[in-house]
Amino acid sequence: MANGSRQAAWEFFGTELKRRREDAGLTQVxxxxRxxxxxxxxGQFEQAIRKPQLDVAKRIDEILQTDGFxxxxxxxxxxxxRYAEYFAEVVELERTATKISTFAPTLVPGLLQTPAYTRAVMLAGNPxxxxxxxxxxxxxxxxRAQLxxxxxxxxxxxxxxxxxxKIPVGxxxxxxxxxxxxAQLVHRRAVLVQVLPYSVGAYPLMGRMVQLMEFEDAPPTAYTEAVYSGNLLDDPALVKRVQGTYDLLRAAALPPEASQALIESAAEDHRRCASTT
Structure with a gap:
C-alpha cells in the first residue's frame, strides 16, 4: 500500500472512530x-496523527460494541x-518518524543492513x-532501509x-x-553512528536493543525486543525513562569521529581476514 493510500485509510479509521464514539454518546475523555x-x-487516533496499538483497537471494539471492526x-x-506480528507496527511508525535513535548490542540495526548481512542473519535463525x-x-x-x-x-x-x-556475520x-x-552512510551524513567500546565495561540496557522514535504531531515511542517478542512503549513516563537511559549510552560512547575510525578499522580487519582464507 502506497504511503498516500495508507494515510487515507488511517484517516478513514479516525473518521469511523469519531462517528461511532459520538453515536455511543461518549466524549474522547x-x-x-475506558x-x-x-x-x-x-483525539490523535481520530485525526490520524497517531496509530493505536492492537490491544487498544480491540478494547475500542469492546466498548463501542463494533463487532471487531x-x-x-x-x-x-x-x-x-513479511514482518513478525510484534514488529509490523514498528515498521509503520518508522514511516512517519522524524527522528529514530537505536542502540544495538549484538547485530547491525535493520535500517543499516546490507542484503548479504540480512541474508546471513535470516539463514542463521531459519536454516x-x-x-x-x-x-x-x-x-x-x-x-525498510530505503527510508x-x-x-x-x-x-x-x-x-x-x-x-x-567484531562478529563476522556471513x-x-x-x-x-x-x-x-x-561508513559510507556516515560520510554522506545520512546517519550518525557512535560506537560503545569494550572498555566501557558495564553499561545501561546490558544486552538489550532499543529503538526510540519521535514524531512531528505525536508523542514519542520506544521499542525493545526479546526472544520472538517485542514491546512497544508509549506511556510518557516509561518513554522518558528510556530516553534518559539512551542519553547515558550516548555519553559513554566514542565521539562520532573516533567511532567512524573504529568502524573503518574493523572493516579493514575483516577484509584482511577474507583475503587470507
Whole structure:
C-alpha cells in the first residue's frame, strides 16, 4: 500500500472512530478512560496523527460494541506478513518518524543492513526455510532501509556496541562490506553512528536493543525486543525513562569521529581476514 493510500485509510479509521464514539454518546475523555489511554490519544487516533496499538483497537471494539471492526481494520493496515506480528507496527511508525535513535548490542540495526548481512542473519535463525522465504525477508528489510534515502528521511542516530563490529556475520567479506556501507552512510551524513567500546565495561540496557522514535504531531515511542517478542512503549513516563537511559549510552560512547575510525578499522580487519582464507 502506497504511503498516500495508507494515510487515507488511517484517516478513514479516525473518521469511523469519531462517528461511532459520538453515536455511543461518549466524549474522547470518556472513551480514553475506558480503553486505558488519555482523551488526547483518542483525539490523535481520530485525526490520524497517531496509530493505536492492537490491544487498544480491540478494547475500542469492546466498548463501542463494533463487532471487531476496528481490530480488523487495524490488521489490514498494519499486519504486513513479511514482518513478525510484534514488529509490523514498528515498521509503520518508522514511516512517519522524524527522528529514530537505536542502540544495538549484538547485530547491525535493520535500517543499516546490507542484503548479504540480512541474508546471513535470516539463514542463521531459519536454516530449513526455502530460498524464496529468505529472499522475501531480505527484500522487505531492504525496502525498510530505503527510508534513509528519501527526501523526507528521519534524523537517524545509532549506537553500536563494539561487539557488533567484531562478529563476522556471513563471513569476513560480508562483514567488511557491511561496515563499509555504514561508513559510507556516515560520510554522506545520512546517519550518525557512535560506537560503545569494550572498555566501557558495564553499561545501561546490558544486552538489550532499543529503538526510540519521535514524531512531528505525536508523542514519542520506544521499542525493545526479546526472544520472538517485542514491546512497544508509549506511556510518557516509561518513554522518558528510556530516553534518559539512551542519553547515558550516548555519553559513554566514542565521539562520532573516533567511532567512524573504529568502524573503518574493523572493516579493514575483516577484509584482511577474507583475503587470507
Amino acid at each position: 470518556d472513551l480514553g478512560h 480503553v486505558f489511554v488519555s482523551g488526547g490519544y483518542i 476496528f481490530e480488523r481494520l487495524w490488521r489490514k493496515l498494519i499486519d504486513d506478513r 530449513f526455510v526455502t530460498d524464496e522465504y529468505i529472499k522475501e525477508k531480505v527484500t522487505a528489510r531492504r525496502e 534513509l534515502d528519501g527526501t523526507t528521511k528521519p534524523e537517524y542516530w545509532s549506537i553500536l556496541h563494539e561487539h557488533v563490529l 563471513g569476513a567479506e560480508v562483514m567488511a562490506e557491511q561496515l563499509d556501507h555504514i
